[in-house]
């Protein structure tokens with residue numbers, strides 16, 4: 047039997063690609079490691095290497111074919127001792143789809159994210175209605191007729207940095223692979239080209255060192271944006287974030303401000319295991335002297351990152367890898383800057399309040415839709431900023447709905463939801479018709495196995511269940 | 521834990537024994553059996569990695585998957601110089617190290633697919649695998665973390681005075697982490713039996729050594745602590761073995777740590793999704809066609825007439841069978857039981 051060469055997946059989320067070019071022809075002998083073809087995804091061109099030895103018997107897919115499904119045969123290799131005649135016995139088996147980690151995209155993290163290099167998630171533009179929802183949290187007025195430009199979260203973050211770098215010469219970006227590689231997740235794409243290597247600085251793998259260096263540069267009058275490849279690696283640097291950046295203003299009696307941003311993806315990516323999948327929201331949100339932002343959509347990502355760069359304080363800006371490729375409308379305005387410390391009501395409702403931040407906002411909105419079908423109207427509050435926390439907006443909402451579900455991706459103990467629940471109990475106890483409920487990750491390090499990972503992470507279904515419980519309809 | 525054990529899969533020949541019959545080619549003395557063993561061990565790693573890449577392409581392995589192809593001589597050469605009971609620790613590019621330590625390919629592959637038959641029951645994945653039995657201490661996803669931990673394993677050896685050393689592997693990129701130097705200082709201060717092996721494959725993701733390191737001769741990095749270091753051709757398994765044997769002796773005899781900088785090369789991208797645009801295809805091809813560690817050993821075998829082309833093909837075939845069996849095992853092994861979600865968080869007492 048000839049050996050099938052299959053269309054490879056170049057990321058966990060790739061389903062199809064273009065077979066751009068064959069680098070071998072029928073009759074050529076290949077050994078493992080030889081490059082036989084180039085395939086293109088929307089992000090990159092990658093080389094396909096032979097994994098077996100043999101003679102190219104037949105090319106099954108023509109050069110230039112688009113939409114070639116992952117795992118479908120693209121060529122046949124003849125093993126030693128086989129010849130063309132053996133090709134006649136070949137019967138395609140039909141591509142077997144890779145086992146997916148979970149069928150329920152809502153409870154699984156598998157809906158996005160490349161790995162070391164970013165792989166955008168192709169997805170429809172999220173509802174333009176998003177911005178029209180009530181309670182814009184003091185957001186600037188969007189003038190009638192403003193263009194709404196569909197933008198990925200990734201590009202919105204980049205645009206924010208580029209605009210601020212044009213505006214203020216002292217702003218610079220620093221981190222691993224931010225310049226020549228164009229960002230491990232391509233968030234800093236094209237910044238090197240526009241601003242040069244003085245302002246877009248590739249660092250060695252020395253998080254503790256360059257975070258501290260960033261603090262020093264801020265003391266010295268610059269405005270650093272320090273990118274962590276992910277916040278998991280910022281644990282190497284957390285001493286400088288907290289001891290040096292957050293506390294020095296206070297310790298210096300107000301002399302030593304530290305205007306800088308620590309940013310990067312936070313939380314679980316897809317199947318990367320415990321050391322690469324932690325949500326640090328609660329960790330940083332506990333620290334006086336920091337501001338902590340965790341946006342969900344592209345407009346907030348842009349407007350809040352611009353605000354963070356301008357802020358005279360150290361800001362921890364928590365992004366989400368699985369959101370980078372998601373597309374949302376961003377208003378095409380001269381200077382789109384949003385206020386730090388203001389939540390946003392994403393959906394109004396009268397029966398239960400749901401708070402969430404970052405990627406959980408999407409799950410909360412989906413949960414609200416499902417609840418609406420069952421006659422429960424949920425009000426969804428996107429926290430956007432975790433420190434300072436917009437308690438007023440939450441309390442106002444709870445006074446109306448009398449119930450609250452606090453959702454977050456990270457662990458529950460001493461978490462963001464625990465803090466919100468405590469505040470609600472303290473400030474709106476008399477309005478509550480049920481104890482506050484919380485939704486969070488299972489109390490274990492994030493496992494690698496697909497089924498266990500899906501069981502660990504909270505999603506839409508958990509929010510629906512919690513909401514029904516506080517409405518006594520569970 | 522593992523369903524099957526393949527005797528031929530593991531490493532045997534630990535200590536570099538005195539050669540009885542010098543072979544043609546390598547500078548040091550080496551026997552026919554040794555050459556064949558190294559050939560086999562390196563080929564197992566290469567075929568295993570090729571298969572892992574294939575399973576990744578099929579969606580059976582997810583997340584990060586960092587292949588060791590090209591660097592095989594480093595781990596096989598060092599392992600040949602270690603003694604029973606010596607510990608091994610490395611980063612996330614760890615599949616080769618595990619196979620060299622004699623860990624079962626089935627258990628390693630099943631961990632890559634996240635199945636119950638994997639070394640960590642599917643809970644760790646590619647970057648986080650361990651075997652106390654084989655003295656393999658991981659498998660670490662945080663760049664540089666293994667250096668301090670490996671130093672601590674060395675500390676435990678000295679404390680117990682057991683004559684063992686810890687082989688602590690890390691990359692050229694990891695060599696810039698601060699904790700490496702904190703560890704170097706303690707290791708020399710207390711003369712800990714640690715062998716630091718820098719696998720200088722010339723890139724840390726997309727960053728070449730010269731773009732990240734002020735001193736690119738990484739074996740000199742111990743100088744200010746008084747730790748001796750040496751540069752080694754990491755594509756030459758015998759050169760690696762000889763250097764490692766000497767360094768091991770140094771560390772085991774109470775002289776403290778030793779740094780070996782292995783000049784090597786990774787053929788594949790940093791991980792499966794890296795388009796590797798930071799280097800040319802020609803650069804990769806040049807190394808592959810002129811410095812491949814497996815081809816090198818093959819040449820010595822041929823020159824010494826230790827085995828025929830046919831014999832080597834037979835070995836390749838056997839190895840492919842082992843690797844295919846590991847792939848089958850990794851597909852057939854079930855996903856971990858949902859109850860495993862809550863186990864192993866703390867030791868139950």
Ligand SMILES: Cc1ncc(C[n+]2csc(CCOP(=O)(O)OP(=O)(O)O)c2C)c(N)n1
Pocket residue numbers: 222251253275279282613661662663664690691692693694695721723724725790
């Ligand atoms: C503390 C930390 N920072 C960053 C990363 C992301 N990262 C993973 S591997 C890697 C490159 C390491 O290169 P090197 O040490 O040369 O090892 P190689 O990959 O070449 O084997 C980086 C930056 C990480 N895992 N941990």
Ligand SMILES: [Mg+2]
Pocket residue numbers: 691692693719720721722723724725
């Ligand atoms: Mg390297």
